[in-house]
Amino acid sequence: MDVDMEERQIQARFVTKLNPPFKAPPSAITIPATVTRLGLSTIVNSLIKAGDPEWETQPFDFLIDGELVRMSLDRFLLAKGISAEKTLEIEYIKAVVPRKEEEPSLHDDWVSAVDGSCSRFILTGCYDGFGRVWKGAGVCTHILEGHTDAITSVSVINPLGIIEQPLYYTSASKDRTLRLWKVTGLTSSSLLIRPFKILRGHNASVGSVAAQGSGSMICSGSWDCRVNLWQTDESSAEGDSVSVKKRKTKNGTEEPQLECFQGAPVSTLVGHTQQVSSLVWPERDTIYSASWDHTIRRWDAETGKDVSSIICGRPFNCLSVGGEGSTLVAAGGSTPILRIWDPRKPGTSAPVYQFSSHTSWISACQWHSKSWFHLLSASYDGKVMLWDLRTAWPVSVIESHEDKVLCADWWKEDCVISGGRDSKLRISSGVPVL
């Protein structure tokens, strides 16, 4: 707005897809060429404020031709080869930066898994063998007991569109079992919850678990290089029931409230040669599994066959499917580079995007459930970074952990939750993704 006496000036017009309170006057103004994102943001803020006196300044991010502006305007134009003669159309979006750091939620041991897919609570798994359900920062509602060894992965089995139904939680642990929990209104008052089903079938620690969209089946990957598929309903596999009961009387650990079912794998997907570190079940029939044998495999859930695989030179730690039409596969591993593939493209070995701002292994990555462009990644260097596909630099960096970050997820569409080696669950809220 202020036309300073500088060398170059650019005509610009601000457009946005945001809702009216954020709309700025669409007329073209002249802005100096050396302005950066911050300068642009102040300009827009002042523009809006001119129209609306009660406007609170908000950070904005700016897009030119679908790319976020990350340097001064003239250098950006030079790099992209955009002529500065015409009137630039700059689209602005809300800067994806968390506004508030919540209180850390302390655990007894390392927080190894976190799931924020349900907006009402956060489910965490910890190295002490207990899963915890949190309503908010520091507010733990339930403790899921049952595992004898550290929990490696947790997942909320959320039947779609059905709220207030009993939710199942599942957790995978190093004691080679998966346990399913049910939280209903009845048990919501008590703190400790026991699992209603134990799934045994792996020969080694179970590293990851993922649930099918409909909630009837889950798949788990373990250190014995297999992916097992299980039923989640409250029934035992027929063959096991008799022996299980015997065992239970021996142990004498049953509680009168819940029966403990046993489960055996429905089918096994064999193909990996190293530990299956991460699983995603995006569609009914497709399972993606990432493993330390440098491949990401796509399986057909019904036939159990390995359909295709993406080979990269690094073992994978984490996997997430999202993006436009849920087709892009993001995976991070023992390199500091987060890679995104498009499996539809013929040459699948080359990643479409690469984000390399981390300095250590990437332990978790997750697409945003609603946005096409945003994803986050957590790394052993203690940072959680939010990425936008339209720019190579992280949109924001959350440095709330002092030590390695072991897991991260989105929550409530505008919060980032992460857990790490410092035994804390951190929530960064107010991230305006959309």
Added chain:
Amino acid sequence: MGVSIPPKEADRLKNIVDENGGSSDEFDSEGEASEGSEVSEVATEEDGGSSGDEDASTSDGSGLVDDEDENEGSEEGADANGSSSDDEKASASVDDGLESGEGSGDSDSERSEVAEESDSSEDEVAPRNTIGDVPLEWYKDEQHIGYDIKGKKITKKERQDKLDSFLASVDDSKNWRKIYDDYNDEDVELTKAEAKMISRLLNGKAPHADFDPYAPYVDWFKWDDAIHPLSNAPEPKRRFIPSKWEAKKVVKYVRAIRKGLIKFEKPKEEPRFYMLWGDDSGAADKTNHLSYIPAPKPKLPGHEESYNPSLEYIPTQEEINSYQLMYEEDRPKFIPKRFTSMRSIPAYEDAVKDSFERCLDLYLCPRVRKKRINIDPESLKPKLPSRKDLKPYPSTCYMEYIGHKGPVVSISTEFSGEWIASGSTDGTVRIWEVESGRCRKVWEFDEAVQYVAWNPMPEFPILAISVGQDAYLLNTGLGNEETQRKVGELLHVEAAKVSDDSS
């Protein structure tokens, strides 16, 4: 020899000859006394002799021929003259009116008897050979040596065999004067006068003793009253202008120079000397002799070889003694010595040895051109794989398992890759989770842990370690209850045995 004597003189000479009688014994004295007369005798008798031998009858010749002995020498002289001066005879005979039909001449000195008797035309003189100037080898195998004037073959005489002829020649006092004439196949004996003549010729004088080469020339003609010049032609212009012929010659030379036929460069003179010393890098080696490799030249003598070198060049007695200790090849070949005066310089002892060795070098030392193999030394290096081929290799440290107090000496990874067991010298064994770096379990021992190893059967997660002098099997406590139970059973059963073995 072409002195023509007037007839009066010839008569006078003849009288001298008549007076001079004598046998062959007084030949020598006679010869000396009548040297001059002999000459004149010869002069006349040459005419006479020639005519005497022939059938031509001349008074002079016959008179002379009467004295056999006397004429022996003269005839010899005459004969000698006759044989060698046919041309002379021709002129003499012209002057004296003698016949000069004898082309073959008369050199038969020993046929004096025959000559004496040759008043008649029936001469039994040895025929003169008429074959002319042909090589006598043509008649080598023949029985004759040629043909006489009449066309008859002149047969070869019988030769004495070598021994007899040798003996004859030894006994013969006149052997030194005898020459074998192979043209006419006879022995010719030179008279004293002839011998003297020959010696005079060899000294470059005129053959006749009575010839005075320094006599003043008496011109036949008188020029005193000649008033007209022989030629009064005006001097030609060519004596005063540049010479025409010279100009033509010059033009000829110029043309030749222009064509390049005349060369001005001096022909390259080969060096007349061969540098014994010096460096061998001359251009001569690189010439056309590809297989000839010359011996290297010895170096010029330097300060050490001087007869009076500086003191520092001379080794002390201890040094000389130390040479004895060295191997023979290592000893210096030459020890410099100092001489105060030139006369005290001894002969070089090794001169012969040195030159012999040099000769060996030159002709016995095989020299071969070494074929230099052009090997690029870089190609001998083993080809290391490039960095790219070796990928992936570790380049960055991402994970640290922190917990040990002392150096970690042994590491073992579990079969599935989930855990690492490590033993260190601080006496602890720890089990780590690979992906998170968390230490699961610690065992403590008193001594340093030497080695850790996982059970290769993954169903039983047992760790074997060696601590000091003991080996332990540890139940790692991993896996679910069932596994634990099994492991417990296993280890419990073997516990006794294990303890027995380890103790």
